[in-house]
Amino acid sequence: MFKILIVEDDFGTRKLMSITLRNAGFLPIPAENSAEGLRLFNEKNPDLVIADIMLPDTSGFRLTENIRKIDPDIPIVIVTAKQSPSDKHYGFMVGADDYLTKPVDEEELILRIKALMRRAKVAAEQKISVGNLELDYTAMSAKVDGKAVELTQKEFLLLFKLLSSPGKIFTRNELMEDVWGSNEKNDHTLNVHINRLREKLTDKCTIEIKSMRGLGYKAVATA
Secondary structure, three states: OOEEEEEOOOHHHHHHHHHHHHHOOOEEEEEOOHHHHHHHHHHHOOOEEEEOOOOOOOOHHHHHHHHHHHOOOOOEEEEEOOOOHHHHHHHHHOOOOEEEEOOOOHHHHHHHHHHHHHHHHHHHHOEEEEOOEEEEOOOOEEEEOOEEEOOOHHHHHHHHHHHOOOOOOEEHHHHHHHHHOOOOOOHHHHHHHHHHHHHHHOOOOOEEEEEEOOOEEEEEEOO
């Protein structure tokens, strides 16, 4: 069971988050200030952290910085009533992976947590092997039957995303946002990269990228 540290000084909010997370199948670890949060982080080794900014001792920003020094990879979500762009920018600068403003929609919180956990799992594994295709995220390299396949960075990231969950349909919006960023809206870009990947993988590769009409794309093993 995934453990989630909740650092929130408001008792009602902390309790509601704990109930929401428990109902979603997570194990909540509540803390009411930064000092307690950091202690529980070291003792309980959570899989994800949710931190408020306005805490009674040191801020959630400082807590995020301290946690990042201990574990540079753990997903961290900042949840706060502060909505200014400068606060959000600073939150990301100190190491937050996501930023939600209060009042937080419970369903959205769970969806964002699950998305972060999926990304953390794939990033931690670093390598994907499906069929006769091997991807190494650290080296940004692809091999078919041990032979290198030359891919651009975007082509590699797109293929890595598709193969992070073989058989799963990824929407066009998901792929565009994860590979090119939320500001990229040119649908033609995705089509071009999918076609280039298909050409480069050739008949020798036992991976096929399938178009799902009206939905998106999925990668499947053919052997």
